[in-house]
Amino acid sequence: MIDYEILASQQRFTPTYVLRDVFDGLGRVQLWSAFAWDEIQQRYRRSRLGIAWIVFSFLLFVGAIDFFFGGFSAESGTNFLAYVAINYAIFLFLLSAFTEGCDVFRVSTNWIKSTPLPHSIYIYKSLARSLFVFVINLIVAFGILAWQGIWPTSLALLSIPAFFVLLLNAVWIQLVFGYVAARYRDLSHLVQSVSRLLFFITPIVYVRDESAGLVALVADINPFTHALEIFSTPILGSYPRIESWIVIAAFTVAGYLLAIVVGGLSHRRLAYWL
Amino acid sequence: MALLDVNSPLIESNLSNPAFLRACDVSVTYPALHGRMSAVDASQASNLIMDSRGQVRGVRALDRISFELGHGDRMAIVGRNGSGKTTLLQVLAGILTPHSGRVEKRGRSTSLINVALGVQPEATGNRNITLRGLAAGRTRVEIEAKRQEIAVFSELGDFLDMPVETYSAGMKMRLTFAIATAFEPEILILDEWLSAGDSAFKAKATKRMNDFVEKAGILVLASHSRKLMEENCEQALWMDKGRVIEFGPVKEIIDAYESTRQR
Numbered sequence: 001m002i003d004y005e006i007l008a009s010q011q012r013f014t015p016t017y018v019l020r021d022v023f024d025g026l027g028r029v030q031l032w033s034a035f036a037w038d039e040i041q042q043r044y045r046r047s048r049l050g051i052a053w054i055v056f057s058f059l060l061f062v063g064a065i066d067f068f069f070g071g072f073s074a075e076s077g078t079n080f081l082a083y084v085a086i087n088y089a090i091f092l093f094l095l096s097a098f099t100e101g102c103d104v105f106r107v108s109t110n111w112i113k114s115t116p117l118p119h120s121i122y123i124y125k126s127l128a129r130s131l132f133v134f135v136i137n138l139i140v141a142f143g144i145l146a147w148q149g150i151w152p153t154s155l156a157l158l159s160i161p162a163f164f165v166l167l168l169n170a171v172w173i174q175l176v177f178g179y180v181a182a183r184y185r186d187l188s189h190l191v192q193s194v195s196r197l198l199f200f201i202t203p204i205v206y207v208r209d210e211s212a213g214l215v216a217l218v219a220d221i222n223p224f225t226h227a228l229e230i231f232s233t234p235i236l237g238s239y240p241r242i243e244s245w246i247v248i249a250a251f252t253v254a255g256y257l258l259a260i261v262v263g264g265l266s267h268r269r270l271a272y273w274l
Numbered sequence: 275m276a277l278l279d280v281n282s283p284l285i286e287s288n289l290s291n292p293a294f295l296r297a298c299d300v301s302v303t304y305p306a307l308h309g310r311m312s313a314v315d316a317s318q319a320s321n322l323i324m325d326s327r328g329q330v331r332g333v334r335a336l337d338r339i340s341f342e343l344g345h346g347d348r349m350a351i352v353g354r355n356g357s358g359k360t361t362l363l364q365v366l367a368g369i370l371t372p373h374s375g376r377v378e379k380r381g382r383s384t385s386l387i388n389v390a391l392g393v394q395p396e397a398t399g400n401r402n403i404t405l406r407g408l409a410a411g412r413t414r415v416e417i418e419a420k421r422q423e424i425a426v427f428s429e430l431g432d433f434l435d436m437p438v439e440t441y442s443a444g445m446k447m448r449l450t451f452a453i454a455t456a457f458e459p460e461i462l463i464l465d466e467w468l469s470a471g472d473s474a475f476k477a478k479a480t481k482r483m484n485d486f487v488e489k490a491g492i493l494v495l496a497s498h499s500r501k502l503m504e505e506n507c508e509q510a511l512w513m514d515k516g517r518v519i520e521f522g523p524v525k526e527i528i529d530a531y532e533s534t535r536q537r
């Protein structure tokens with residue numbers, strides 16, 4: 001615990017505050033994991049299927065996509081169902097960083113206004129919850145792969161550092177969107193509108209290499225395309241494009257710089273905005 | 275401020291690192307985020323901050339507040355509704371960062387500012403003991419060691435296994451007060467904390483408060499109850515419109531404050 005503390009804000013920009021916050025919060029793992037676990041239980045309490053709803057809704061969606069869109073893909077080399085399952089699982093996880101990020105501080109107003117804690121614990125709590133859903137979805141996706149007779153090779157190990165990098169990105173995304181949405185409430189409406197669109201401009205229901213012209217161009221501009229590429233392609237048995245790794249690496253660095261700026265401007269004001 | 279009694283063994287253990295709480299020129303302005311206020315509203319309040327075009331930019335909630343408390347000091351805050359009492363407590367607790375000035379403190383602080391906040395209403399009382407303990411930076415082992423004591427003090431019994439949202443206001447208050455004081459903070463910041471308690475619990479809480487202060491803790495208490503403040507505090511800070519009107523012995527300050535209220 002903090003033994004000696006000075007709270008002062010003559011300066012309007014405090015990047016060191018937010019950096020310390022991100023590290024202090026990480027250390028409070030018992031607290032944010034307890035919060036996350038409570039919220040998971042709360043969400044499925046009093047429902048008969050409970051956590052099986054996560055499995056059911058994932059299977060339903062992936063199955064429907066395969067049924068309706070399976071015919072569109074020439075399916076060069078890979079199995080379309082397996083392709084959709086893996087990509088959709090990681091897509092949902094990344095999308096939740098944006099959608100949950102907008103609410104990350106707002107839903108914890110109760111605690112932020114009563115208890116001095118690092119803001120980042122609310123981010124880690126939200127990420128832990130998303131991660132829980134992701135792990136379940138990923139297990140189901142691997143089940144689909146096995147069912148289709150696809151066995152990931154050692155190449156799939158490349159997905160582990162890829163996921164770690166994507167997780168790092170989820171932290172800054174939640175931080176930036178959390179602070180900005182706390183001040184400008186319109187952001188969460190915008191994110192909701194765009195998130196529906198994102199599903200169509202990200203190669204989940206189609207394969208990027210098979211698309212051409214404007215569709216391929218839009219897919220290439222969309223960072224989600226590259227995030228899916230570095231994570232899913234090794235699992236499905238090929239090397240990811242090196243360009244995608246470069247795009248994601250640049251995105252990570254730029255994101256953290258943005259987080260330092262936004263966090264530096266917002267950290268001490270958050271409690272006033274909520 | 276309070277003289278140090280070096281003969282007391284309880285204080286001695288803290289001598290090397292005594293707790294303190296210092297506010298230097300603390301000012302807070304709430305930003306006006308919800309659109310512009312009309313000029314009619316604006317003319318009624320003198321602590322509004324205007325920009326050059328006469329638009330309201332914010333509300334000055336605290337205006338250069340300074341004081342210093344050492345170990346064993348017990349300060350009451352008096353003032354009308356809206357005088358800035360709660361805002362000052364939030365700043366002292368570290369929830370709000372002042373816009374100018376600084377708060378310096380040493381010692382673990384616990385604040386109980388709004389009984390409804392800082393609990394998970396869907397979780398059970400026991401689970402909230404764990405969460406609040408973790409939030410206070412305690413380990414699981416320390417929390418388990420205190421659980422029985424909290425259960426006894428709060429008199430909640432089997433209700434601790436029920437969700438907190440099913441509690442009455444008095445039960446919630448007993449639970450949060452029991453948790454807040456169980457983890458032996460060195461600085462305790464309380465706002466109107468006994469409003470929902472019955473007289474038996476008030477007496478019990480006052481006793482716990484005295485025990486706490488004897489351990490050389492610092493107490494800051496905002497209240498409207500004269501009895502409560504006189505029993506628990508020795509100094510008082512009288513606030514109005516975010517400014518300090520007077521600071522001094524609790525009885526004199528409350529007398530002065532109440533005499534202006536009757537006029």
